[in-house]
Amino acid sequence: MSKNREKDKSPARKETILSGAQPTGALHIGNLEGALRNWVNLQEDYWMFLCIVDWHALTAAFNDTKEMKSNIFEMAIDFLAAGLDPDKCAIFIQSEVKEHAELHLIFSMLITVPTLTRLPTYQEKKDSLDSYGFLGYPVLQAADICLYNAHKVPVGKDQEKHIWLAADLAKRFNSIYRKTLNEPEALLREIPLILGSDNRKMSKSYDNHIPLAFTEKQTEKRLRSFYTDPEKLRQGDSGHPEKCPVFLLHRVYTEDPDNEIAPSCKSGKLGCVDCKMILNKNLNNALQPIRDKRVELQKTPDFVWDVLKMGGDRARTRAEIVMEKVRSAMKTNYRSKGK
Numbered sequence: 077m078s079k080n081r082e083k084d085k086s087p088a089r090k091e092t093i094l095s096g097a098q099p100t101g102a103l104h105i106g107n108l109e110g111a112l113r114n115w116v117n118l119q120e121d122y123w124m125f126l127c128i129v130d131w132h133a134l135t136a137a138f139n140d141t142k143e144m145k146s147n148i149f150e151m152a153i154d155f156l157a158a159g160l161d162p163d164k165c166a167i168f169i170q171s172e173v174k175e176h177a178e179l180h181l182i183f184s185m186l187i188t189v190p191t192l193t194r195l196p197t198y199q200e201k202k203d204s205l206d207s208y209g210f211l212g213y214p215v216l217q218a219a220d221i222c223l224y225n226a227h228k229v230p231v232g233k234d235q236e237k238h239i240w241l242a243a244d245l246a247k248r249f250n251s252i253y254r255k256t257l258n259e260p261e262a263l264l265r266e267i268p269l270i271l272g273s274d275n276r277k278m279s280k281s282y283d284n285h286i287p288l289a290f291t292e293k294q295t296e297k298r299l300r301s302f303y304t305d306p307e308k309l310r311q312g313d314s315g316h317p318e319k320c321p322v323f324l325l326h327r328v329y330t331e332d333p334d335n336e337i338a339p340s341c342k343s344g345k346l347g348c349v350d351c352k353m354i355l356n357k358n359l360n361n362a363l364q365p366i367r368d369k370r371v372e373l374q375k376t377p378d379f380v381w382d383v384l385k386m387g388g389d390r391a392r393t394r395a396e397i398v399m400e401k402v403r404s405a406m407k408t409n410y411r412s413k414g415k
C-alpha cells in the first residue's frame with residue numbers, strides 16, 4: 077500500500093509550477109491556445125501559481141496606469157472562464173506579495189549589468205525603454221519564479237533565456253550562501269501557430285486579434301476581415317491552405333481540416349467567404365462555454381477580486397517561507413537567535 081501511495085500524486089509530492097502574465101486586459105484565442113489551455117491541464121498535476129505581473133507591466137506603462145486595474149480584472153475573468161480553478165491554482169497579483177520586490181533586490185546584487193544588456197529582450201527595446209527598471213525586468217522575473225521555489229515554468233520559447241537566467245541566479249545564490257533555491261526549468265510545449273487577421277502574430281497591440289470576450293457577431297466580422305491567400309481572389313481559383321491564416325485556425329477548431337477544408341480550397345470549390353463561415357461556426361462553438369462563463373463572472377466582480385485576494389494569501393504563505401530561508405542562508409535575519 078505504501079508503495080502505491082508513493083506513486084500517487086499526493087500533494088506533498090507534487091512539484092511547483094509558476095507562470096506569469098502581464099495584465100494586458102482581455103485575452104484572445106492566441107493566448108487561449110498558446111498558454112491558457114496548457115495551464116488548465118497543468119493545474120491537475122502540480123502546485124500551481126499564476127502571477128499577474130503588474131510590476132512588470134509598469135516597465136512599459138509607468139506613466140499610464142489608469143487601465144491597470146481593469147486589465148487585471150479582465151485577465152482574471154479570462155483565466156477563470158477558461159477553466160483555471162482557484163482551488164487548484166493560486167491566481168494572484170504580483171504587487172500584493174511584496175516579497176517579490178525583496179528577492180528582486182537581493183538578486184540584483186548577484187548579476188552583472190552586461191549579462192542583462194546582452195539579452196535579446198533588452199536589445200530589442202532599449203532604444204525606446206532604457207530605464208533601470210526595464211533592465212532589471214528578467215531579474216524580477218527570476219524573483220517571481222524562485223520565490224515559490226518553482227520547479228517548472230511553462231512559457232513560450234521567447235522567454236527561455238529568462239528562465240535560464242533565473243536558474244543561474246538560483247545556482248549563484250546557492251553557491252554563495254547555502255543551497256536554498258530550486259533551479260527552475262522552462263516547460264516548453266508545441267503550440268499551434270495562430271496568426272491574426274493581417275497575417276502577423278496575433279496580438280492585441282496589432283488589433284488583429286479575436287478576444288475571448290467577442291460576441292459571435294464581432295467574431296464573424298473579424299473573420300471576414302482576415303487575410304487569405306492572395307492568389308485566390310474568387311471562388312473557383314485554387315487556394316493554398318498552407319499559406320492561409322484562416323486554415324491555421326481550422327487546424328485548431330475544425331475536426332478534420334485536411335479532408336474537410338484543404339481539398340476543396342485547393343480545387344477551388346470552396347470560396348474564402350464560405351470557408352470563413354465554416355470556421356466561424358466551429359470557433360463560436362468552441363468559445364461559447366468560455367463566453368458564457370465570462371458573462372457570469374462579469375456580474376460578480378467581488379467574487380473575482382476575492383479569488384485574487386485568496387490567491388495572494390496562498391502565494392504569500394509560500395513566499396514568506398522561502399524568504400525566511402533566503403534571509404537565514406544570507407545571515408540577514410538579524411532578530412533570530414544565535415550569531
Ligand code: TRP
Pocket residue numbers: 094095096097098129132216217220221229230231235
Ligand atoms: N516575461 C513574461 C512574459 O512577458 C511574464 C512573466 C513575468 C513571467 N514573470 C514571470 C513568466 C514568471 C513566467 C514566470 O510573458
